[in-house]
Structure formats: C-alpha cells, structure tokens
Amino acid sequence: MRRNLLCVTALLGGVFASYPLYAARPDSVNAVLPACTADCSPTFRVRQIIVPTVLVATGASCLFVPPMKEANKAVNQRIKHWRGRPLRADDYLQYVPVASYLMMGSLGVPSKHSFPERFVMAATSYLAMGFVVNSLKHSIRNLRPDHSAYNSFPSGHTATAFCGAELIRMEYGTGYGLAAYTAACGVGFLRMYNNRHWAKDVLVGAGIGILSARASYWLHTSIGKWLHHTSNRKKTYLCTDLYNGVCNNPSRRRKLN
Secondary structure (H helix, E strand, O other): OHHHHHHHHHHHHHHHHOHHHHOOOOOOOOOOOOOOOHHHOOOOOHHHHHHHHHHHHHHHHOOOOHHHHHHHHHHHHHHHOOOOOOOOOHHHHOOHHHHHHHHHHHHOOOOOOOHHHHHHHHHHHHHHHHHHHHHHHHHHOOOOOOOOOOOOOOOHHHHHHHHHHHHHHHHHOHHHHHHHHHHHHHHHHHHHHOOOOOHHHHHHHHHHHHHHHHHHHHHHHHHHHHHHHHHHHOOOEEEOOEEOOEEOOHHHEEEOO
C-alpha cells in the first residue's frame, strides 16, 4: 500500500505541474455536458455530506452500541447461509469505477473536465481515502470475521469502489453514476460474502469513499479559482511612449493580456 501511495504521489506531482496548461482542454469540446444538480456541484454544499456521514456514523456505532453490534453480527450470520466457494471478483471489480472515470471522457462520453484534471482529482481522492482508511485500520485494529488479521475496519475495497462511483456520478451524471454504484455495491456485498469484512466495515468504507471523491472536487474548484485569480494579476503592458528604456508617460500604457 505504501508503494502504491508513493507512485500515485509522484504521478500527481507531474500532472499537477502541467495543470494550468491542460485545465481548459475538455475531451469533447462540442459535447453537451451532463446535467448537474446541487448535490454534485463542484463547490461545497452541506447536503453533500449527509449520506456519507450517515453511512460512517451507522457503521461506527456498531463498534460501541450493543444493539448495533448484535445487528452487525446478525448480518454476517445471514450471509453465512448463502456462502459457497469464495468469489474473488471484488479484488478486480473495485478498480473498475475509477478506471471508467478516467477513460470515459476520452472515449467520447461528455465530461466536465479534461483528462489531466480528472487524473488529478482521482489521485487526490484516492490519496485522501487511502490515508484515512489505513489510519483507521492500524489504530482500531478490528478482527476480521474470518479471524485472518486485525485490520477489518473499514473496508478498503469498498472505499475504493465507492470513491470511483462517486467520481463518475459527479463527472458524467446520475445515469452513469447508477451503473458505477451498482458495481460498488457488488464489491461491498462480496467483501461480506467472502467473509473478509463485517457490515460495519462496508458502511464506513462506502462513506469514506464518497467523501473523498467529493473533497477532491471541492479542492479542484478552490485551486481553479486561485489559479484564475493569480493569472489575472499578472498583466503585461506595452508602453507607446518609450524613450531610452523608460516609459515617459505611464498613462499611455496598453494592456496586452
């Protein structure tokens, strides 16, 4: 995991350095952008954190509240009756949403941002998500239901899938988002089906993934405003009354950009 974070950090630095050059280059300049409601606005809205906050709070309550602990165990027992041979598709399916998020715009699907912008936002969201998930795993040290390790809480696979699904919803609209969320829910279910995670792990992982994706869009908007403000302050002027390298009449300067 540490190696993956270092690779993403290096790539993020390289792409971010070229951010001003590519920020204004959408993949499909004549495409009609998908409709966006206030819930997928790139700026912060309180309503945007309601669903992920409820998911995280519900899952976290299973650590401390006795009735919620029993409900968490009951879900695991119910799934146990359906369990057959392990299905390892979740190891690969978790990456499908983010891969689709990066490539759909380049394949002709109308997008709100250029590929470098999408890459930066995806890298930012996954760095944030990975930091939070691994910090919780190593601090809480909750035992997995199969008793294989003390890093059950929260589910990293689920966080990865839901982060990608939310990125797709915010970038391409609700229609594509529903398909991505279906895949993400499948990942969450398979983590419980394979006896790798409790229900609480999946709920918290989903909430963290959604919040990480939205935070990357909020940060992107703030950086974009800052870059726009900075570029507007750097103006070049041509003096039309120049003598020996000195502008004799500053009032006759002409703005070039």
